[in-house]
Amino acid sequence: MLKNTGDYRWALAELAQRQKTSKGAPAYSRYINRPMGRRLAAMAYKLGLTPNQVTALSALCTFSAIALIMLLRPTWWQGILVAGLLVLGYALDSADGQLARLQNSGSAAGEWLDHVVDAIKTAMLHLAVLVSFYRFTDLDDVITR
Secondary structure, X not given: OOOOOOXXXXXXXXXXXXXXXXXXXXXXXXHHHHHHHHHHHHHXXXXXXXXXXXXXXXXXXXXXXXXXXXXXXXXXXXHHHHHHHHHHHHHHHHHHHHHHHHHXXXXXXXXXXXXXXXXXXXXXXXXXXXXXXXXXXXXXXXXXX
């Protein structure tokens, strides 16, 4: 297939050929996250984004969700918004590597950035749940029951 720079369909088809092996990958990654990431990577390719810019978008989505967890009293609508932001952030995290493979632009610095952002996101998500629990749960009522 001839390369048509900026073409979403070409990028999507090319990404399908360049996927990492699914061996040992969790079901969520295999059936939901990677396919979503592939579509987001193709869109990023069409828009001319770099993998590091996609990493930054992933961080923005995830850190927004983390901030919502820490700052707002839990509600059903907040749960839906946080879940959506986390799913999008996780899919964008998959897209950055796929985009790098598509553009043949992977680098040690980009991989380092991706892993550092991932590590911070993981730690902060757990911390946010703890902060929310502390701020919005009356522990005296729980302990005395």
